[in-house]
Amino acid sequence: MKLVLGSDHAALDLRHFLAERLESEGHTVIQVGASSPDSYDYPDAADAAVKVLNFGEADLGILICGTGIGISIRANRHPGVRAALCTTEFMATMAREHNHANILCLGARVLGTEQAAFVVRAFLTATPSDGPRHLARIQKIDGRINGE
Ligand code: RB5
Numbered sequence: 001m002k003l004v005l006g007s008d009h010a011a012l013d014l015r016h017f018l019a020e021r022l023e024s025e026g027h028t029v030i031q032v033g034a035s036s037p038d039s040y041d042y043p044d045a046a047d048a049a050v051k052v053l054n055f056g057e058a059d060l061g062i063l064i065c066g067t068g069i070g071i072s073i074r075a076n077r078h079p080g081v082r083a084a085l086c087t088t089e090f091m092a093t094m095a096r097e098h099n100h101a102n103i104l105c106l107g108a109r110v111l112g113t114e115q116a117a118f119v120v121r122a123f124l125t126a127t128p129s130d131g132p133r134h135l136a137r138i139q140k141i142d143g144r145i146n147g148e
Contacts, residue, residue, distance in 0.1 A: 001124060004058035006033040006049035008042040008071070011064035011108035014116055018062065021117055027124075030058055046074035050081055053102065061103040062120060068107035075103050082141060087111060089122035096126035100138050 003022060007015040012034050019029045030052055033045030042065040049061045061083075065071040068085045075083035083103035084095035087110060095101035104123040106116050128134075 001060065002028045002030070002058045003124075004030045004032060004049045004052040004061045005064075006031070006045035006061065006071070007064040007108070008045050008066070009034040009037050009040045010042075010066035011106070012037060014106070014108040014111075014113060015064055017113050018064075018117060018120060022120070042071040043074040046071050046083075047078075049103070050075060050078045053081075054078075060124070062106065062123075063103055064106045064108050064116075066107060066109040068105040068110065072103075072105035075105065080142065082138070086119055086123070089118050092119045092123035093126040096123055097129045098134050098137075099141070100128045100134070 005015050005019050015031065019031055022029050032048035032052060034040035046063055049063055052058050053061055063071040063075055072083045072085040075081050081103060082099055082101045083105050084099060084101035085105040086092040086095055092104060104120065106119065
């Protein structure tokens with residue numbers, strides 16, 4: 001799978017850890033965002049990752065900041081993005097299956113590295129449900145039913 005991983009400075013170590021792990025599992029990884037421990041604004045990492053997704057250079061994204069909150073809020077301002085902040089494997093599976101999330105958000109100050117890797121694996125191995133009720137709700141999320 002082609003993945004884009006973005007983070008601010010607070011999540012640089014976790015991003016590098018996950019990128020290495022994912023590449024060792026055969027995924028192609030593009031990294032965006034902070035490149036040093038110097039302060040880096042998480043909205044810029046979100047914007048850069050969404051650009052990669054919109055260019056079709058990645059299938060899914062993973063965005064990480066200290067809590068995962070700020071970067072998920074920014075990512076979700078972009079049309080077509082469904083970014084899900086997850087702390088457990090169950091949440092990550094549901095985010096893909098029920099919400100068709102295309103970006104997983106994580107908090108580097110919330111999860112340990114191995115727990116984060118488990119959450120990522122759950123996200124990447126889940127299959128979006130084609131159940132009509134889920135499809136209808138996703139259309140509503142994206143404003144395609146409410147006439148927006
Ligand atoms: C950076 O200190 C921190 O605010 C950021 O990583 C994130 O937690 C914001 O939501």
